[in-house]
Amino acid sequence: MFDKRLFALPAVRRALIMLLVAAFAHALCVLGEAWGLSTAIARIWNGDPISDQVLPIAVFAACFLASQAVAWISDTRMESFARSRVNEIRERLMERTFSGDVRLKEKAGSAAVAQTLIEGAAQVESYLKLVLPKMVGVVVIPLIIFIAAIPLDIVSAFILLVLFPIIVFFMILIGNMAQDKAQRQYRAFQTMSNHFIDTLRGLPTIKALGAGRARGIQVFETSEAFRRATIDTLKVATLSGAVLDLIATAGVAAVAIMLGLHLIDGSIALAPALAALFLSPEYFKPIRAFAGDFHASLDGKNALAAMLDLEERTGTGTEETPAEEKAAPAVWNDSSVLSLRDVSVAYEDAGFSAIEETTIDLHGHEVVALIGPSGSGKSTLASLIAGFLRPSTGAIAVSSGIEAPIDVDLSCDAWRRQVVYIPQNPYVFKASLRDNLRFYAPDASDEAVLEAARAAGLDALVDEMPDGLDAVIGEGGRGLSGGQAQRIALARTFLVPERRILVLDEPTEHLDVETELELKQRMLPLFEDRLCIIVTHRLHWLDQADRIFRMEGGRLVEVEGAMDEQHAADDGAHIAYDAALTFAPTATGEAAYLDEALSAGRSSSVRASRVTCSLDDRASDDTAFAHAAGSADALAPGTDDPKRDRWVRPYFSMFRPELIRAVALGVAALAFATLLMFSSGYLISRAAERPDAILLVYLPLICVQVFGGGKPVLRYFERLVSHDWVFRMTSDLRLRLYAALEKTALAPGSRRSAGEVLGLVSDDIGHIQNLYLRSIFPAVTALLLYLLVVIALGCLSLPFAAGTAVLLGVAAFVLPLISLRANRTHLERSKNATDACYASLTDDVLGSNDIVLAGRGAEFLETHRAAQSAIAREESAVERRRHVIDASMAAVFCIGTCMTIVWAGERFAEPGAMGNAANWVAAFVLGFLSLAEAFSPLPHGAAVSCTYAQSITHLNRIPEAEDEARAIRRACTKPVKGGRNGQERGSDDRNAFPNRRCHADAQGDACLLNEADATHPAIDVREVAYVYDGSDRPALDGVTLDIPFGQKVAVLGRSGSGKSTLLSLVRGDAAPQNGSIRIAGREASSFGNGIARIVGYVQQDPYVFDQTLRANLRIADPNATDEDLRGVMESVGLAPALARLPRGLNTLCGEDGARFSGGERHRIALARVLLSKAPIIMLDEPMSGLDPDTEAGLLDTFMNAAQNRTLVMVTHHLAGIERFDRVIFIEDGRIAMDGTPAALARSDARFQALLEFDANC
Known part of the structure; x- marks a missing residue:
């Protein structure tokens, strides 16, 4: 007691x-x-x-x-x-x-x-x-x-x-x-x-x-x-x-x-x-x-x-000198040097070091780019520099340029208050848009906040919000698209010019190419008089880098030579990109024409000022969630x-x-x-x-x-x-x-905070x-x-x-x-x-x-x-x-x-x-x-x-x-053994997903498609219109299209143009106000919960649960064996990551998949959909956070896995676009382009411009 x-x-x-x-x-x-x-x-x-x-x-x-x-x-x-x-x-x-x-x-x-x-x-x-x-x-x-x-x-x-x-x-x-x-x-x-x-x-x-x-x-x-x-x-x-x-x-x-x-x-x-x-x-x-x-x-x-x-737990890593005994770093200036000597960072229970014996000197106001494969340790190094991790071994020192270097603890306030850190998934508080924008500068005036919003490309979002800056946006950025959350984090940077250290982890990953290049021009002034560390897979950022470092397997190597030479260097990016072109499925002439257009794009130096099409930013498809967050x-x-008791009183009789x-x-x-x-x-x-x-x-x-x-x-x-x-x-x-x-x-306005x-x-x-x-x-x-x-x-x-x-x-x-x-x-x-x-x-x-x-x-x-x-x-x-x-x-x-x-x-x-x-x-x-x-x-x-x-x-x-609660009760009363591994329900610690029978029950009564269904289009959309609550702008306006079975379709468009909304409506997550949507000749709404057996879906922000890796993968197929799981992990390029985990598939993924990098989390989500066996696959920006090598390899994987399936992929990247049978471009809720990649590359100036933009990214 x-x-x-x-x-x-x-x-x-x-x-x-x-x-x-x-x-x-x-x-x-x-x-x-x-x-x-x-x-x-x-x-x-x-x-x-x-x-x-x-x-x-x-x-x-x-x-x-x-x-x-x-x-x-x-x-x-x-x-x-x-x-x-x-x-x-x-x-x-x-x-x-x-x-x-x-x-x-x-x-x-x-x-x-x-x-x-x-x-x-x-x-x-x-x-x-x-x-x-x-x-x-x-x-x-x-x-x-x-x-x-x-x-x-x-x-x-x-x-x-x-x-x-x-x-x-x-x-x-x-x-x-x-x-x-x-x-x-x-x-x-x-x-x-x-x-x-x-x-x-x-x-x-x-x-x-x-x-x-x-x-x-x-x-x-x-x-x-x-x-x-x-x-x-x-x-x-x-x-x-x-x-x-x-x-x-x-x-x-x-x-x-x-x-x-x-x-x-x-x-x-x-x-x-x-x-x-x-x-x-x-x-x-x-x-x-x-x-x-x-x-x-x-x-x-x-x-x-x-x-x-909790109070007695020490910080991550070990320290020879307690943090409070280390000197506070001076204010960063052009002569300052940050020195990391033989620094390693190992996450507890990981069994390996995310960073191994890294040595690097960062000088003054230089711009440093970090590139490398997903999961190589780039984000860990960025988090270390930002002051949120402590090294397991090694030393960190800072020199002001006049005095000798002194050992410092980067987790001290004196360092952190000089840093602006924009992670891959920035956090957005459940507060007003104003308070989120001025979070680093709470005393900033409305004029300064609006100016920062305009600089970050958020002026259209502010204008669309019914309450403007007073609009409440949701917890964790879940009321916004990933790109909007990143731009809110970026807008904060404009309000704190006194902070001289800028750490950016994939700052434009969730943006389409046009918006990305436009926003880049707005960001470039932020690099002046600052130490800037950019973690990126987008090669256009390398133009601004004074030095480039490549990370692989937790080790850092500086890439020598000028940027022009890097385009020809064996860093894997352009080699993978060019290699992807050789698999073009179109006719020889069309493939050659497309290859020519792409090559022309790579040879030019594209800037946002040369864009001939409209670069007006649009609000996210998810804006309505932000509108509803405050309600x-x-x-x-x-x-x-x-006040009427609908929840508890029934138990009196029960x-x-x-x-x-x-x-x-x-x-x-x-x-x-x-x-x-x-x-x-x-x-x-x-x-x-x-x-x-x-x-x-x-x-x-x-x-x-x-x-x-x-x-x-x-x-x-x-x-x-x-x-x-x-x-x-x-x-x-x-x-x-x-x-x-x-x-x-997935219903609009239904988001509730974790708290x-x-x-x-x-x-x-x-x-x-x-x-x-x-x-x-x-x-x-x-x-x-x-x-x-x-x-x-x-x-x-x-x-x-x-x-x-x-x-x-x-x-x-x-x-x-x-x-x-x-x-x-x-x-x-x-x-x-x-x-x-x-x-x-x-x-x-x-x-x-x-x-x-x-x-x-x-x-x-x-x-x-x-x-x-x-x-x-x-x-x-x-x-x-x-x-x-x-x-x-x-x-x-x-x-x-x-x-x-x-x-x-x-x-x-x-x-x-x-x-x-x-x-x-x-x-x-x-x-x-x-x-x-x-x-x-x-x-x-x-x-x-x-x-x-x-x-x-x-x-x-x-x-x-x-009704759903009653069905779950019934399923829980079935004393059924587990999958083919012979596991009992719950045997995988607290993480085992229920057995196959329970999963089948979870899908509802809908059956898989039969041969007669193949005579209809896989997806048939007719005059569909949809407007989110609280918005007067249609997310979709009179969209009509049909996608035959087996067709591979790429969906392009500006951020907020309606791409994600289209996928959501096809899945039946929301009902269109006008028009109809059919899947294999049936109303999409008729499938109910069984839609997941027909349509495999990966969202923009797929979630990785705080469970074992095995349990996370088995969400899609609870009966999959460990061999199945290892095979699909290899398919998405995660075999090396799995091999270095001491507990393998039993590894706990951490809160929101914290054990893995952003790119690895996306690949875990892609592995799930490969396990689902659904005849239609819809992917919403599946390649976010991936390096070009991995992106090209994954595209190969999905093209091979989807040979007999229908594939619809929303993407902002045009690498490998020639692999698709069809390209659809959505703008302002309407279809602005529709055709084969080669035909559009030959006849559509807008598509030619997109190819040129992307080739320079």
């Missing part, structure tokens, strides 16, 4: 001393309560009048309320202590996150980091508030009560003494058993959260590959694994509580029996016997509370361990009432038997607890009459034993049944949530889970117990029953209602702030590299600190009110106990007479006191129930997909 590091926290000693004093004071209050209660009851039993019992009753009431005041003070102090300690740990983690410690994200995952900082921190705070008071209380309070029990009854004291080490022994024994299970449960929870967010980010890829249902099975199985791990832990933890409760209850029963025997033989009086009986449950109460909270403490312990482990809170279509069993067990457990104290009180009083035969107290003895043994058993089964039911419900909720998100994964969904999974579903466990179950069981008590008392005395009904009604209805009304505003604010924190913190963790480079880590840290402070203020307000409500609840039961003493004394006792009916006084008083256990949780449960409505509102924003 304890983490040793807990005692190393600051101020923990002061907290322990305070808790020792509080525990001592509480124990004294308990002794006072015991004296007052036992004295009053004994005197009444002896026949003294009620009026003479004012002093002992007053002492009992005063001590009872004083104990509540002590608890209030100690709880308040512990809340302050816990919150301070958690804030300190959280802030240190956020400081590391926003200081560029990328290893936190790489090791734990962005979702896990965000979740640890929010939910994990909340669990640790609860843990600290819980474990230290329980730890001190379990030592101090039993000790004082034991000392006090010795003079009362030595045998009872001996029983307490003997049972204490037995309980501790079982607590340690079972606790050790539960610890391993709890750690597995916590890991399962983190796996589930990371898996869900990873799935969310890759939903478009899943949808495109038709693996939605198969992935849903995996989501459900991951959720079920977490449920099973939780139930396994709960069984042990609950068993621990049940065993300890059973021993404690047996101890109370044993004390009661021994006291009864002593009363019979006259060795003890009634008053000390009642005091000993009252003290017995108080002796065990701290131990039982400790055991009862064991499961919750394990969650907090694991969360604390996770936070401390994620809008209700889903058809959701009329956002799991009615389990619900009834849980409630019945809960009521029975509470009833047994009440009857135990009731029968014990009667037993003591009856025994005090000293009956002649023990058989006269035999019935109460049996009742004490039955109720004492039955209560923990009932409580054990009640907790198991209720938790299992709730966890099944929440597991199914996650499945329904996934099915709903997957259904609209929003993380909040849904972790916070909203958690609230719904707690609604049952902390609100509904306690309320229903307490209500039923309330009715039973009132009815039972009504049979004895209607006035007392009415008084009890009013008093317990205050506890059951009035105080919960007051708690709800008093805390609603604060809890709703806290919930809203927590939701916003999930969204913003996840967004900022994902984009932390840009935050670091912008030098805004302290600003964002302060923002999140303020957000956490706001949440803490609301929670503190709730805690203050909770203490008031708890004190009121204590007052209710104090009044009720006093009222019961008075009523029972008048009802059963006769002045001057002893025993007889007076035996019932102790029974009713002790029985009433035990009712507090049932009613105390109600006010807090009622208060937190208000957050349930908010969670339901959040879920109602997502349209349901119950």
Whole structure:
């Protein structure tokens, strides 16, 4: 239950001393309560009048309320202590996150980091508030009560003494058993959260590959694994509580029996016997509370361990000199030199170095180009220079040109604030376009921002956005095309001219040739007076390079000679390009004409000023996603009432038997607890009459034993049944949530941020889970117990029953209602702030590299600190009110106990007479006191129930997909073996994709195409028009074309001209507003999910999941053998990369495929589509991030693999264009060119210009 590091926290000693004093004071209050209660009851039993019992009753009431005041003070102090300690740990983690410690994200995952900082921190705070008071209380309070029990009854004291080490022994024994299970449960929870967010980010890829249902099975199985791990832990933890409760209850029963025997033989009086009986449950109460909270403490312990482990992790690589001891580099100038000496970088667990013994000097304001094959280490070197990696070996020094070189740490702020780094996939925050553009210069004026946008070619995007610069664009750039995200990153550079180091990783990769050359001219001024490192596969950038370095296999070699000589050098680029021309499938004359045009293009020096066609940039096809990014809170279509519970209420009827069993067990457990104290009180009083035969107290003895043994058993089964039911419900909720998100994964306006969904999974579903466990179950069981008590008392005395009904009604209805009304505003604010924190913190963790480079880590840290402070203020307000409500609840039961003493004394006792009916006084008083256990949780449960409505509102924003969820449930019930490798489902660690039958189910009912379908065009588009919501410009406008089976078609066009939209409509991801689309003579929409079996599709930004390489490839074909996977990896040129991975296909790819380069990630996506066997293949810019050698080889691969298939490829590169049967050029949503490559090269001036442009790239 304890983490040793807990005692190393600051101020923990002061907290322990305070808790020792509080525990001592509480124990004294308990002794006072015991004296007052036992004295009053004994005197009444002896026949003294009620009026003479004012002093002992007053002492009992005063001590009872004083104990509540002590608890209030100690709880308040512990809340302050816990919150301070958690804030300190959280802030240190956020400081590391926003200081560029990328290893936190790489090791734990962005979702896990965000979740640890929010939910994990909340669990640790609860843990600290819980474990230290329980730890001190379990030592101090039993000790004082034991000392006090010795003079009362030595045998009872001996029983307490003997049972204490037995309980501790079982607590340690079972606790050790539960610890391993709890750690597995916590890991399962983190796996589930990371898996869900990873799935969310890759939903478009899943949808495109038709693996939605198969992935849903995996989501459900991951959720079920977490449920099973939780139930396994709960069984042990609950068993621990049940065993300890059973021993404690047996101890109370044993004390009661021994006291009864002593009363019979006259060795003890009634008053000390009642005091000993009252003290017995108080002796065990701290131990039982400790055991009862064991499961919750394990969650907090694991969360604390996770936070401390994250905090203790070192940065990537090793350092001979700590970073803080290295000198800060001076401001970069024309005389500065950056020297890397024998530098190697090895990723953890990679088994090889991404960079090996690299030595290079970078001087002043030179322009350096890095070329080489994909995966050779170029991006790693760029990331190292930008300050986001540390070398495993070697040294880095910087010289200002005057002083001697000094060793530096490039991850320090002094270096990073001189750097502008544009990676292959720049991050775009979920914020306004203005804030994204001026991210590095937050004080820039709108005029400067607009000028930077124009310089980066984004003026058309700004003009098209309905809200202009105020338009909200989506998380991770997913609301924009890759080219637009790169241009946003580029626009930032224009606003920070003082930064003298520019690192560009494929800066124009996602742009068409015309836009690329135009943008290049706008970028060239940025190179002036800067050190510029360009990682590129586009050879036109080499014209501007002062030096060129080639990387291969992690080693760097400088390419000697002038740029003109490089065009003839054996760097593989032009050789591969020329070699591709020899495979032209057209007639000899046409091929020669095309070759002549290409050769002419290479011999000229093309600049953007010579372009005769329009170079106006267009908005992306995905602009509508950006328009919708700011409206994620809008209700889903058809959701009329956002507060109507469509997600949770159906489970009441679905799991009615389990619900009834849980409630019945809960009521029975509470009833047994009440009857135990009731029968014990009667037993003591009856025994005090000293009956002649023990058989006269035999019935109460049996009742004490039955109720004492039955209560923990009932409580054990009640907790198991209720938790299992709730966890099944929440597991199914996650499945329904996934099915709903997957259904609209590619629909315009359906994008949701990772933080929003993380909040849904972790916070909203958690609230719904707690609604049952902390609100509904306690309320229903307490209500039923309330009715039973009132009815039972009504049979004895209607006035007392009415008084009890009013008093317990205050506890059951009035105080919960007051708690709800008093805390609603604060809890709703806290919930809203927590939701916003999930969204913003996840967004900022994902984009932390840009935050670091912008030098805004302290600003964002302060923002999140303020957000956490706001949440803490609301929670503190709730805690203050909770203490008031708890004190009121204590007052209710104090009044009720006093009222019961008075009523029972008048009802059963006769002045001057002893025993007889007076035996019932102790029974009713002790029985009433035990009712507090049932009613105390109600006010807090009622208060937190208000957050349930908010969670339901959040879920109602997502349209349901119950049919798909039902199909996934059915698939998950099939106990089927795995693929041909004989693997069971889930055997590939957490990464194995479900079996072939599940995958087949995932495709729907559509069949593969038959021979009759081949008589129709493969794709038939007729007068199709499509306009995105929020845009007045048609993405497609009256497009008509037909593509026969087997034809190879290249689709060209400017960025945003409608190419990707056309592919999306053909797949059926959206329906055109006008016109029709048919595949093999059938309406495209008729295929449903089965479209993936007909059309293999690779998007612009294919996602690589944080799973093994094997699992990533098997998305397309879950039944593929390892030999199949290795063969397809070889086909896409990844055999060398696979060979150097120590774990081969078992290698984890990392978040968004971080283990691989951008080009390698694209090739993994291409390998998937080769595995799919679909008769139609559509590729959207598949060659992004590839060097010319690899690009030419892949084109060969696809042409050979698609000999009997239809191939439609959107591309910006014209290398190998002659391999296609047909070229279509789309401009402004219309087809502007359509013909064979050779015919267009001969007759179309625009196409001739494109050939010329591309030949110079």
